[in-house]
Amino acid sequence: MSLSKSALAAVVARDIPPGSYVNLGIGLPTLVAEHLDPTSGVVLHTENGMLNMGPAAEPGAEDPDLTNAGKIPVTELPGAAYFHHADSFAMMRGGHLDVCVLGAFQVSARGDLANWHTGAPDAIPAVGGAMDLAIGAKRVFVMTTMFAKDGSPKIVPECTYPLTAPACVDRIYTDVATLQVTGAGLEVLELHDIEYATLADRLELPLKDARQ
Amino acid sequence: MSLSKSALAAVVARDIPPGSYVNLGIGLPTLVAEHLDPTSGVVLHTENGMLNMGPAAEPGAEDPDLTNAGKIPVTELPGAAYFHHADSFAMMRGGHLDVCVLGAFQVSARGDLANWHTGAPDAIPAVGGAMDLAIGAKRVFVMTTMFAKDGSPKIVPECTYPLTAPACVDRIYTDVATLQVTGAGLEVLELHDIEYATLADRLELPLKDARQ
Amino acid sequence: MIVCSSPDEAVEGTADGSVVLVSGFGMAGMPVDLVDALIRQGATDLTVVSNNAGNGDTGLAALLAAGRVRKVVCSFPRQSDSWVFDGLFRAGQIELEVVPQGTLAERLRAGGAGIGAFYSPTGVGTLLAEGKETREINGREYVLEYPIRGDLALIGAHRADRMGNLVYRKTARNFGPLMATAAETVAVQVAAVVDTGDLDPEAVVTPGIYVDRVVAV
């Protein structure tokens, strides 16, 4: 079976080195937090101005002044620090975050990311911190399903949606495969219940099998 | 008699509006603090990272972590705030200080200020915050003696020393006269024990008598 | 610095056509009472700079619904509860400038810090850099971004002292300290005004020099 959302989050969590400073994007990436070993020393950053963010607040214990970037009430861990938006984004833009995990509409073979705008004529564009995260973190992980609901792949030769940032993605985690972006194209690191040949056939781009 | 340093400082203090945020430069301008009415609500900024600076520390009560820009131990008044250098100079560069009072080697008829470098070949250049203050404060007051020790005027048609900033000075307070810099040259606002004709004769530039 | 007796006093004199900076990330740090006062004050044809374009029906959303806003400059207008903005936008009744969140913050900081412009790597190669000047510096491409300043800033903070020194609370800090530096008139709503000397000078986030009007709500 391809990976459930939770199982995919566990795979991403596995690959985050202990002690990393990490930003988890809104939506699917938020699930990664639940799979981080509390003893790993991984510190979560939320771009609305906090380091050492804790889990979501228990019902009834929400504090409207303490939310994550998705505006969900969260909690504070010992060693937390608060700062304003210019300091928070200086932290990102300046390359101080070790990893950020982002969702995606599309990722191209060279690591271009599209995750903020469908390009639909009636869409209201809303970028938030996506572009800052994509260019800022030392390593950008994308977490997504490999195929859209219509069956078309989200990993594409060239993005057709408007870009968030060119050539920014390091690794792509999907329900059926983990892919590494290299200067020479995409390498398959692991597969989940799919044959290599099947995947290669469904993606319209060259792949290299780099499974151990 | 021309004004003593202390009397000159009192004249400058008189012209600082109540409630102003003020930076007093190193040296002579520091004396202005002693003449500010404590009920005036004037708040002193020191560019090494503090607002609401108090008087110099009493002997024996010095704190090496609390100094002014001249590295003299000072004190903290209620309502003080500390900040780092980028925030402190953003405050200046961004035009948030109402007045700064600076010393001068020379001031030109159009308000060019030279106060950081004699231009002597063996001088070690040291600018500190002089250029930031000169371009940043809403109003720049210069406080100096009118004449150098050799009798030459410090108010000159063109500065011969390297500039701190062009056209930045609003008003010049000296021991013998207070001058306003205007788009049309210098206006004499008050004289201290010198005849207008004598002053006009000793300065090699046009003056306008604007005394009330 | 004036301690005002009402939010209405704090927004007095706002002119039509003003650029208004509104703090908050969603509702955290949103100065709802000041925005409500601005609605009563009546200024119109406003440009609003804020991270979002209103949530639900209060605060900024109410100002938009009252038809007072010509243009919104923000990073993230579209949310589950941004129906007021969505309706106005789709009806062509409001202008939108979308700015990456970090660039929005940095442009406000530049506005307050007297920086003429700066080169940012954010947005390079995207729709949001189209038409903007770019430059390669040390092998990396940057886009030139200009400061943002407001005529009025409306800010939600936690506590003020009588000199206008401010502290914020948790992630409600967000854009407040930046907007406080970048507007001609800065009005702040707080939960309490405390005596001068009651705030820790090491922990003051916005020094009073930036603050013109404070009101406890």
Add this chain to the structure above:
Amino acid sequence: MIVCSSPDEAVEGTADGSVVLVSGFGMAGMPVDLVDALIRQGATDLTVVSNNAGNGDTGLAALLAAGRVRKVVCSFPRQSDSWVFDGLFRAGQIELEVVPQGTLAERLRAGGAGIGAFYSPTGVGTLLAEGKETREINGREYVLEYPIRGDLALIGAHRADRMGNLVYRKTARNFGPLMATAAETVAVQVAAVVDTGDLDPEAVVTPGIYVDRVVAV
């Protein structure tokens, strides 16, 4: 983040030719023990970025006197007690780049914040802008300034927790928070290392993300 057992451990591995950022305004915030350790460590041909060029015979002045510094980037080298630097400079044994104090601070901030360059009004029309690119923006002239980054930052702070969060004390804060963002390796000396959770999260000035090594002295 490592809590080191000695200042020597905190400066281990410093390479010859490094750019070293040294906090402090005069002696306030000067990491004297780390600088002394750097002298023992032996790295040479250094470029030092600091507000001053050493005071008296300790700290930065001692590093200069030991002949380890090729170049100083600072705003104010000449002081009543800067005899070590003065002698080296007059003997042509050290290079000097003078930078206005606010520009020095802003260049360090830009280095930490990923800003490619910025336009500053400071220094326009002076010797210190000679040879630099200028640009008129909205009727005012600006000079283009580039970021400063270091290989190593040596910082004097007040307290750290075990995650590297820092607080400073009074005007000893000065350049520390900026330099902490702008170097590959950041070493900090503090009066005490406290337990994680003992610092007020609202009052942390330098978050631990910026800090690599801490030593209590």
